[in-house]
Amino acid sequence: GADSQVYDLTTELMTMDDALLSTMWDQSKEILNFMIEFKELMMMYKCAIKAVKTKFEVLDTEFKIRYQRNPINFIKTRLKRTSSIMEKMRRKNIPFSLENIERYINDVAGVRVICSYVDDIYSIAKALIKQDDVKLIEKKDYIINPKPNGYRSLHLIISVPVFFAEQRKDMKVEVQIRTIAMDSWASLEHQLRYKQEIANEEEIARQLRECADLIADIDSRMLDIRTKIEASSSILTE
Numbered sequence: 001g002a003d004s005q006v007y008d009l010t011t012e013l014m015t016m017d018d019a020l021l022s023t024m025w026d027q028s029k030e031i032l033n034f035m036i037e038f039k040e041l042m043m044m045y046k047c048a049i050k051a052v053k054t055k056f057e058v059l060d061t062e063f064k065i066r067y068q069r070n071p072i073n074f075i076k077t078r079l080k081r082t083s084s085i086m087e088k089m090r091r092k093n094i095p096f097s098l099e100n101i102e103r104y105i106n107d108v109a110g111v112r113v114i115c116s117y118v119d120d121i122y123s124i125a126k127a128l129i130k131q132d133d134v135k136l137i138e139k140k141d142y143i144i145n146p147k148p149n150g151y152r153s154l155h156l157i158i159s160v161p162v163f164f165a166e167q168r169k170d171m172k173v174e175v176q177i178r179t180i181a182m183d184s185w186a187s188l189e190h191q192l193r194y195k196q197e198i199a200n201e202e203e204i205a206r207q208l209r210e211c212a213d214l215i216a217d218i219d220s221r222m223l224d225i226r227t228k229i230e231a232s233s234s235i236l237t238e
């Protein structure tokens with residue numbers, strides 16, 4: 001049982017030579033230290049997510065007062081799982097270290113903002129980027145240039161300072177901004193992508209692409225309608 005296993009391990013350690021024992025001790029200290037530092041880094045990413053989420057909430061609240069409507073429908077956040085970080089680094093041939101996570105993995109912290117209209121995406125993004133503590137590292141506009149499969153969203157990699165007791169640290173956050181329709185398309189496409197062995201794969205891809213284009217058309221028509229309503233109501237209130 002467990003007792004005899006402890007006994008076996010103890011006898012093994014007692015009879016091991018000192019040099020080996022000391023190496024093992026150093027190694028386990030190193031592993032433990034790494035785990036503590038890794039947890040700390042993940043905690044910092046969690047705080048960066050909170051900071052960015054708050055920035056969006058503030059913009060939404062201000063916008064509401066100014067224009068009597070909310071540009072943001074909801075915000076989803078996620079911290080990349082350790083196994084996904086490791087898998088991504090293996091795939092990209094990056095040695096696993098804390099420095100390399102910070103340098104090369106831009107999406108450990110993820111914030112997804114779902115807007116009502118396409119123009120809200122750009123107003124919200126612009127208002128975020130111009131804040132003087134936000135540094136824009138990369139911008140990919142998959143709305144103007146959709147992916148070949150039809151994927152649309154505005155992607156930003158930003159860095160924001162987070163203030164801790166002993167230090168200020170700039171943390172990277174991946175921001176995805178999209179409409180409700182773009183979001184439901186992306187969730188569906190994501191689910192289908194992980195289904196193995198789809199019959200008729202090409203036909204399904206074609207249909208998805210078609211849906212993405214229809215959705216883009218509907219998004220732009222909804223924006224047109226809203227603009228017209230706003231124009232006519234401002235004439236009435238003048």
Ligand code: GTP
Nearest residue numbers: 107140147149151155176185186187188189190191
């Ligand atoms: P990687 O994260 O290494 O793929 O970096 P990248 O430079 O290719 O990033 P990109 O901005 O293209 O995509 C980042 C994230 O956007 C992904 O992790 C997904 O969450 C989302 N995304 C990108 N393309 C697609 C797509 O075709 N379908 C769906 N559903 N999501 C996508």
Ligand code: MG
Nearest residue numbers: 107147151155
């Ligand atoms: Mg990608």
